[in-house]
Amino acid sequence: MAGVLAGVFAMALVAGCQGGAASPGTSAAGTGAAAGGTPSSSSSSTTTSVPAELDVTPADRATGVRPDAPVKVRAVSGKLSTVRVTDPDGKAVEGKLAQGAWTSTARLRPSTAYTVTVSAEGEDGTPSTTTSSFTTLKPKVTATYGILYAGQTVGVGMPVSIQFDSAVTSKAMRAEVEKRVTVTTSPKQAGAWGWLDDRQLMWRPVTYWKPGTTVSVRAPLAGLQTGPDKWIANDDSAGFTVGSMMISTVDIKAHMMTVRRDGKVIKVIPVSTGRPGKLTETRSGTKVIIRKEGEVTMDSTTLGIPKGKPGYYKEVTQSNLRVTWTGEYLHSAPWSVASQGNANVSHGCVNMSPANAQWMFDASKVGDVVKFTGSNRPFLPTEGIGVWQYTYDGWKAQSALS
Structure with missing residues (x-):
């Protein structure tokens, strides 16, 4: 499989401050260090704030990250409040927080820069916000595909057709594509996906469509690999209406x-x-x-x-x-x-x-x-x-x- 998993090792990001919360958007290495040298003399005691220590993958400024590599954020100490991974347009990558760690659940797009913004609390409740960034790999080939007959009124024999410009080269890759595509029909009709060949994925009902059926197709395929150093960069959705029999x-x-x-x-x-x-x-x-x-x-x-x-x-x-x-x-x-x-x-x-x-x-x-x-x-x-x-x-x- 083409592509190199670059920069997916952990990087500890620690925000430190003295006598209060870390400023939003700041991060620094070290744990619990005083920001201004030795504490000033005072008759009252001074408390040292300890922000959360974080482990973020991919590492800050990593490049060539595979689109199928998950983004992971873990609190080594303290706890996570929010994690947000966004592309340059501000679109967020879906993910879930469980057992003190956040993991992305959606694939990344190739040739895209992402920003990771993490809000957390230290063990003593000290809040902090940390940011990092990484860039996904640029494939030699960007795979494209289309949903055919979009918006048309078709006959009862027309299957849903997703056609790729080039082969989806292995059964495992075709399976990953198939897992992510969905068909919704009204009225509801049973049917199944199948491949005519390595470029044509189709969904047909058990028998011919019922006249008047509306068909909607979702194909969120960005980030899937379809061949050596070949990745899909877009999602698509479409639909059609079935006419007379x-x-x-x-x-x-x-x-x-x-x-x-x-x-x-x-x-x-x-x-x-x-x-x-x-x-x-x-x-x-x-x-x-x-x-x-x-x-x-x-x-x-x-x-x-x-x-x-x-x-x-x-x-x-x-x-x-x-x-x-x-x-x-x-x-x-x-x-x-x-x-x-x-x-x-x-x-x-x-x-x-x-x-x-x-x-x-x-x-x-x-x-x-x-x-x-x-x-x-x-x-x-x-x-x-x-x-x-x-x-x-x-x-x-x-x-x-x-």
């Missing part, structure tokens, strides 16, 4: 698509899907509309068919609904109208007439479910939003905590 079924063998909204058939559309072949056959499985892309240029070079070779094509298409990252769309195909409802002639997409494609585009939203049956080529979960390719028990097994 629209589920379409594409029968590849029958060349027909049946569209249902809230369980009722609202349209049956003749289609032409992928012609038989290793690269062109449409995948069977339960897919989700990933994006509404409108106009898209289809290029056979993405299938390994270069210009000048048999089967090459480059075509501008309309009314595109993406259902896989590997290039499958539902779209307008005026050139294949004669085959729609009769034969499969596409390179893997669902071809429709311009009018039907425009209707489907207008009626759909991201997250709507499109089921494909009748092909020997399976849809792999990582080829799109593949959470519904798992049984619920199978999906729970994708958790890093399982």
Whole structure:
């Protein structure tokens, strides 16, 4: 694991004064020393105040402190009153006081300076305030992530999706991420987190969402490590709303698509899907509309068919609904109208007439479910939003905590 635990040994901070309380914000080494030399002569007795002796970790002015290193403050003598650890914006780090010691309960942010302010009382009740500071490490890579579809109205098949810009490289690191993310739904629905791959953490309900559900996501991930010398620096939260239940079924063998909204058939559309072949056959499985892309240029070079070779094509298409990252769309195909409802002639997409494609585009939203049956080529979960390719028990097994 990258990073060096620097400066996390204890440093004793002692505030001393003569004949009264220490001034707020002062600290000094030593115990019970007179501030002004020998006591003056007096007929009355002089009492020496003894402030609390403190042990603070990380040490004052420490640098390169790991974000997962706890801040600890302990009273060697006397007792703690308050402990406050703040960043440059004044935001406090959460912590708890127990058995005479304070320990942070939240992770720190990388590349951040922190100030520790401690109020305490000596054994004789002498109050004092002590401050120290430290700086967390600056990682080589700051990991970033996003909560997808924030603020949108989505279909019943859209999972909560937290996507990282790069891999969360170990199962242990993915488990730490998973422990800190939460989903709240109204109405309440059971569900589970799982990883599609090492970049995509998703939460899906047992079955499709109930229409009208509101979903809120919290991802307080700052201070987590996701790889060698790679740390997250931000927290995030978001949510979305679930719209109507629209589920379409594409029968590849029958060349027909049946569209249902809230369980009722609202349209049956003749289609032409992928012609038989290793690269062109449409995948069977339960897919989700990933994006509404409108106009898209289809290029056979993405299938390994270069210009000048048999089967090459480059075509501008309309009314595109993406259902896989590997290039499958539902779209307008005026050139294949004669085959729609009769034969499969596409390179893997669902071809429709311009009018039907425009209707489907207008009626759909991201997250709507499109089921494909009748092909020997399976849809792999990582080829799109593949959470519904798992049984619920199978999906729970994708958790890093399982």
